[in-house]
Amino acid sequence: VFVNDQFLNWDPEHQIKVRIVSARAYHALFMHNMCIRPNAEELENFGTSEFTIYNARQFPCNRYTHYMTSSTSIDLNLARKEMVILVLENIVFDEHTREVDYSDKSVTEYIPNAKILCVGPHPKNVIFLACDAFGFLPPVSELSPAQTMYHFIIGYTALVAGIEDGIKEPTATFSACFRAAFITIHPTKYAAMLAKKMQKHGATGWLVNTGWSGG
Numbered sequence: 001v002f003v004n005d006q007f008l009n010w011d012p013e014h015q016i017k018v019r020i021v022s023a024r025a026y027h028a029l030f031m032h033n034m035c036i037r038p039n040a041e042e043l044e045n046f047g048t049s050e051f052t053i054y055n056a057r058q059f060p061c062n063r064y065t066h067y068m069t070s071s072t073s074i075d076l077n078l079a080r081k082e083m084v085i086l087v088l089e090n091i092v093f094d095e096h097t098r099e100v101d102y103s104d105k106s107v108t109e110y111i112p113n114a115k116i117l118c119v120g121p122h123p124k125n126v127i128f129l130a131c132d133a134f135g136f137l138p139p140v141s142e143l144s145p146a147q148t149m150y151h152f153i154i155g156y157t158a159l160v161a162g163i164e165d166g167i168k169e170p171t172a173t174f175s176a177c178f179r180a181a182f183i184t185i186h187p188t189k190y191a192a193m194l195a196k197k198m199q200k201h202g203a204t205g206w207l208v209n210t211g212w213s214g215g
Helices: 025-034 040-044 145-154 187-201
Strands: 002-008 016-022 051-055 073-077 082-086 125-130 140-143 156-159 171-174 204-209
Touching (some): 002 025, 125 156, 140 145, 145 204
Parallel strands (some): 016 051, 051 082, 125 204
Antiparallel strands (some): 002 016, 156 171
């Protein structure tokens, strides 16, 4: 196995120490590039990690498990402070041999002008994107705090052909906080936290329709 000790979050007030245990060298390299690398002194005094990520190589998850839709799974346990990845993601397959092309970086291109340290002020605008395939939403809406919480909770968008697997006709969908599969507490808690932050920092909420307008 390959082990990386690194940091998550550039903000020193919220930074945590993470240990990544990988069965493959390419995943260790991927995480080495993705996370924040400690310098020699920080690594020497790293101590015990606060969170552990395990990558289980090509071991697939059981597709017959309830709610499981593929052999790829990313499972998070905040109580144990562990994550298990049964997964290949952001990679390109050879369409004939089905082998992974690790030299192809087309979906994980490095950003050359990234800001380091990656810490900035609170945003003054919070933008929700919704692909409305039915023409209900206007192109751009300025939201009140209550409307911001409402749209954040319902997470309305549409699944459209060519983007979502198996979709041939536009289908309305709702995903709490726009990421229902990943949230760990009730959506209203996140909405209340969002509204509180926006009120504190004077931020404005916007809903931008990336789909159809006026039918």
